[in-house]
Amino acid sequence: MEAYERIKKSIIEGDYAPGTRLTEENLAKELQISRTPIREAIKRLETERLISPLKRGVIVSEFNREDIWQIYNLRALLEGYAAAEAAVNRSAEDIEAMERCNEQFKDLLENPTYGRTEMLNEITELNNQFHSAVYNASHNEHLRFHITSVTVLPLVFRSFYWYNEYQLKKSLELHQTILCAIQANEPDRAKTAMQEHIYQGRDHVLKNINNES
Amino acid sequence: MEAYERIKKSIIEGDYAPGTRLTEENLAKELQISRTPIREAIKRLETERLISPLKRGVIVSEFNREDIWQIYNLRALLEGYAAAEAAVNRSAEDIEAMERCNEQFKDLLENPTYGRTEMLNEITELNNQFHSAVYNASHNEHLRFHITSVTVLPLVFRSFYWYNEYQLKKSLELHQTILCAIQANEPDRAKTAMQEHIYQGRDHVLKNINNES
DNA sequence: AGTTGATTTATTGTATACAAAGTGCTACGA
């Protein structure tokens, strides 16, 4: 794994908390490589806005409630559009991919064999996979780019860790609604269901996050 | 001006045509600096998708009709949303900034003192300024980021160079409609007017561009 | 002639030394 991916992973997994100062030299020492690839990784993470310039150097980006509001609303706009486009452009394989995600999601909810943390990691992964399957089904590379770009940021909130069983079930249901609408070539229904799903996520994060960030 | 800006400018102004191969060493020689800042600029332009990796190295990105379609539709989605948000969040200064752009635009159309090329450069600049004024008025940093990101790409088409006097007048009128709607706190009207404006730009580019790219 | 393998060449990847510049600290003066 290259430097960029390693640092990104550390940020998303919370090893480098928001506000943490990152210097090239420290990272170089930590990852046991020279400053050159570190520089590259930092520049890239900066354009993705996972880190922000501060004085001489950078810090892991911090997001306040206003940021969360704006980011989730943008997600709703873009992923809602993607769902609508998917309802028009989806292939049979796209449908299958989405079905697989939802089936695994369902299995996991019905047979909670792991510990809670492992299960929520799995859920997070499956949720991401479903969303990917939807925007991939839109067959729109530019749209895909913007969605992935706006979606990395909420990852740092690790929102699924606050979900209870009822909320997870509600998520699955909306996934299924979205899938049905896409399968039935109903762009507008797909869009509204997706937006509803994301707005629920937004409100959930806003309700649970510490008031200041 | 740093390396990144110089290369970006060269791409947007067409000095490096789409498909042109760019190598670190050539750029370093051309800009009279070492490869290090060139590397950085290339990486950044790559994440902005102005250049694309190809074999060992990169080329200036090429866009086909499908790309143009997708990019302009995304612009309509994002800038339409920005216009609606601006209608809710705009301050008095935001309104003034938009008014200034449109007044200058109008002056320019009524008093075409320059040569055609200089005038169209000026028009392009004023058009960009108006659009910036609108999304700045939305007071949404994340939205701003995505709009600027999706908007750099159409710049390489230099679409205004194909506009005739009537079309420029129509552009100005829509700008004024957008401004009125934002001033009157009519988010939906602002959105539809902005979308209409961008769709007209899209169709204009698609009509005039060489069929293959 | 076409295909495969080895050799050469072009180009990027990495490390490191040094230059430049911003930050903060300390000491001095008001």
Add this chain to the structure above:
DNA sequence: TCGTAGCACTTTGTATACAATAAATCAACT
């Protein structure tokens, strides 16, 4: 005690040498 100027230190910016590797060329064999 507060402010400020100068200095030291931390950190990034740049250049350059060398390593790694992908691509292209060419030759040999089928």
